[in-house]
Amino acid sequence: MADGVLPAALTVAFLLLLGTIGAAHGQLQMGFYSDSCPGAEDMVTAAVQEAAASDATILPALVRLQFHDCFVRGCDASVLITSAGNAAEVNNNKHQGLRGLDVVDRAKAELEEQCPGVVSCADIIALAARDAIAMTNGPSFEVPTGRRDGLSSNVRDADVLPDVSDSIQVLRSKFAASSLNDRDLVLLTAAHTIGTTACFFVKDRLYSYPLPGSRTGSDPSIPAAFLSELKARCAPGDFNTRVPLDRGSQGTFDDSILRNIRAGLVPIASDAALEASNATGALVGAYLGAASSSFAQDFVGAMIKMGTIGAITGDAGEIRDVCSAFNTN
Numbered sequence: 001m002a003d004g005v006l007p008a009a010l011t012v013a014f015l016l017l018l019g020t021i022g023a024a025h026g027q028l029q030m031g032f033y034s035d036s037c038p039g040a041e042d043m044v045t046a047a048v049q050e051a052a053a054s055d056a057t058i059l060p061a062l063v064r065l066q067f068h069d070c071f072v073r074g075c076d077a078s079v080l081i082t083s084a085g086n087a088a089e090v091n092n093n094k095h096q097g098l099r100g101l102d103v104v105d106r107a108k109a110e111l112e113e114q115c116p117g118v119v120s121c122a123d124i125i126a127l128a129a130r131d132a133i134a135m136t137n138g139p140s141f142e143v144p145t146g147r148r149d150g151l152s153s154n155v156r157d158a159d160v161l162p163d164v165s166d167s168i169q170v171l172r173s174k175f176a177a178s179s180l181n182d183r184d185l186v187l188l189t190a191a192h193t194i195g196t197t198a199c200f201f202v203k204d205r206l207y208s209y210p211l212p213g214s215r216t217g218s219d220p221s222i223p224a225a226f227l228s229e230l231k232a233r234c235a236p237g238d239f240n241t242r243v244p245l246d247r248g249s250q251g252t253f254d255d256s257i258l259r260n261i262r263a264g265l266v267p268i269a270s271d272a273a274l275e276a277s278n279a280t281g282a283l284v285g286a287y288l289g290a291a292s293s294s295f296a297q298d299f300v301g302a303m304i305k306m307g308t309i310g311a312i313t314g315d316a317g318e319i320r321d322v323c324s325a326f327n328t329n
């Protein structure tokens with residue numbers, strides 16, 4: 001009799017556990033396309049690999065693309081829409097420099113040939129970001145899928161995105177508005193372990209930072225040698241030159257960004273701002289003190305959490321035919 005009871009109890013516990021996981025991800029689930037389009041995830045990986053083979057800088061761009069998708073209206077691919085003319089979300093200045101939309105478009109075109117009308121653009125964004133992290137020597141992980149594509153894209157919706165000049169309090173509240181806590185803020189900002197920024201986002205810290213007595217100059221929190229380095233890279237009026245977000249380690253996913261944040265050796269103010277609050281500063285210190293595997297593991301958790309923001313599932317939204325346009329039928 002005990003033989004019969006124990007498995008039943010375990011089954012209940014297992015189902016409860018599954019329910020918990022399901023609830024945490026909304027209706028998203030691992031391997032959502034395993035029956036409907038078994039090759040879907042591999043096709044996205046192939047498209048990312050192909051793009052990276054000719055331009056490896058596309059990898060960080062794809063990670064940023066998921067952040068910009070998920071923070072505005074949720075992870076619904078609203079950022080990919082161009083069919084709404086200049087009134088589309090993507091036309092907001094907050095998306096300046098956003099790249100990788102074409103990689104998603106190409107993956108989608110290939111998926112439509114294999115499995116028409118099945119794989120959402122929102123899922124392609126999440127899968128491509130996941131692949132990009134693994135391809136920069138970051139952790140490999142599964143992401144839940146089953147997102148549907150949204151039906152709106154408005155230029156002003158993107159106003160909610162954080163700015164490099166936001167104070168730590170504003171950054172915290174913008175993340176909190178997307179149900180992301182201080183730990184998520186630190187972990188997700190650490191995605192800046194890969195990639196670069198245009199001088200456009202650095203220049204104000206170098207040349208027009210507000211100082212006491214209505215003067216302007218350089219942000220005094222930038223260490224002197226790093227300030228000279230940044231000024232040499234970003235001359236006054238140069239908006240386009242790109243500098244690494246993670247000095248000395250821009251191509252590799254690792255925890256050196258945390259060391260650079262701690263030392264003030266980060267070009268954009270929002271990264272430096274993590275040290276301006278005890279709560280976020282302590283988290284930077286904690287991850288620096290812990291094994292780097294703990295940072296990587298928790299980063300994965302934060303990415304998966306970010307990927308669930310406002311995700312639409314079930315019969316809501318649509319599966320777009322083309323990622324840049326709403327379906328017409």
Ligand code: HEM
Nearest residue numbers: 060061064067097162163164188191195196197198201270
């Ligand atoms: C905390 C608020 C954040 C601010 C203010 C911010 C701002 C920026 C800026 C200004 C750039 C440079 C863009 C360019 O010149 O092309 C950038 C790049 C990047 N961001 Fe963020 N970011 C934030 C959070 C995040 C998050 C949450 C992620 C992903 C989880 C992320 C991933 C990236 C990546 C990977 C790049 C490099 C892009 C490339 O090399 O093309 N960022 N970010």
